[in-house]
Amino acid sequence: MDKIGIFDFGGQYCHLIARRIRDLGVYADIIYEPSDEYKGFILSGGPGDVYTDQAPKLPENFFLDVEVPVLGICYGHQMIAQAHGGEVKKGEEREYGKKIAELDSSSPLFFNLSKREQVWMSHFDQVAKLPDNFETIGKTNICPIAAYQNLEKNVFGVQFHPEVIHTPSGDRILENFIEITESKKEWKLEGWVESKIDQLRSEIKDKRVIMGTSGGVDSSVAAVLLSKADINAHFIYVDTGLMRSKETEEVSNIFKNLGIENFHVVEAEDEFLDNLIGIINPEEKRKIIGRKFIEIFEREAKKIGNFDYLGQGTIYPDRIESAQPSKHASIIKTHHNVGGLPEKMSLNLVEPLKELYKDEVRRIGKMLGLPEKFINRHPFPGPALAIRILGEVTKDRVKILRNADAIVTEIIEASGLYNQLWQIFPALITVKSVGVMGDKRTYDYMITIRAVESIDAMTADWSKLPYSVLEEISNQIINKVSGINRVLYDITSKPPGTIEYE
Ligand code: XMP
16 A cells, blocks of 8 residues: 655644545555655654754655655755755744745646645744755745745645645645655545454454453444454453443443443452542552553453453554654653553554554444444543542542533533533542532532543643533532532643643
């Protein structure tokens, strides 16, 4: 299959470029080194200044070794110009947001575009002088070299971002680049399922697979694929007692309805809650839950039998982030996923979804018959409700939060706003305040409502939910959830806040 390689220079849009290229039908990888397997390369944007020592660099001799077409975007555009002897400098002013660019539509990169197009800009540095044999093919009032080409070398650069929706003709530009690379459009999810099932069957044959499923979309889709491949696979779902209302029941039913056998539910509420007694520190909570999970998983797996493979719901961005930790920001929270599992068991790994993005996993899930509502569920963290209880986790507190969570979800689903939000959930603040209900004084905990909009969870805006929806949430929680006498709305974006509280 023809592929395009996207160099990651730390830009937040790098994965977005890969997703756009895949949506256009060509498989794209995030890479750090060139390789012969790619029909073209895109150099992504990034936060660095090309002229500083710390700035991410291209591998040495890149342009001598590489013969396929190359497109630079933003930082990549500046990098290419510099590498060929051009000059990059701070512009007169920062250029940010929607701009009109004048484009040379005779360039193959801008084939089928208008002479004036809206583009999305986000830069201060810019190409001040072009290398020899390069020609300008786009400009804005602030950026005289907003796009260039060298047709002999098949090298192109754009200062703006074709991958974001604010560049309405961006897809056409990326499609033109695909044409330039002469890549065949062979990346189709429809065929992917059958070939993955065939591949799993031949890879695993009569070996045995054990897998933990959290009830999340990734692990569920991976489990369905494994079971469709008629492999001898067993799935362990640990009910930690920290799950949302009816969660275990719903997940069990979904698996049952899909005809998946060997789905083992382990009731472990007491074990988890006992281990969390007196624990307030968020990182400690996360580690305790992660460790306990592994312990139970290993114990239960042993009861079922011996296994050769460990199934995991790893998806593409998980791999990129864990393979290149130094290229990403420091770890802010210890993430616990059912996937991140037992090294001690020394099993081979099988990760059916490892080349897919989340939206691709959702589409596959739908093709495999998982209910739409389940597939479109908001993300839910591995340590579950424990990290939404700010303070010690107890059975009573989990119950309060679970009830509040069911109310919030029901109201937001009925409002039609669910799919517009990245996440909405209540968290329990275990600090008491005075209130009055009936004619009685109350002294109870508070619930805070977190509702955010985001594209990738790296940044998020708090959602400006209608007051009527907030009012309904507040009224119902106060009236129906005993132990709560106050509801707060969180108006912190990320950064500086994180989405979860702990
Ligand atoms: P933060 O709180 O870091 O969360 O802004 C970013 C996104 O990650 C989710 N999250 C987790 N997901 N295991 C997960 O699978 C975890 O331990 C975990 N912690 C946070 C969070 O819900 C948000 O979508």
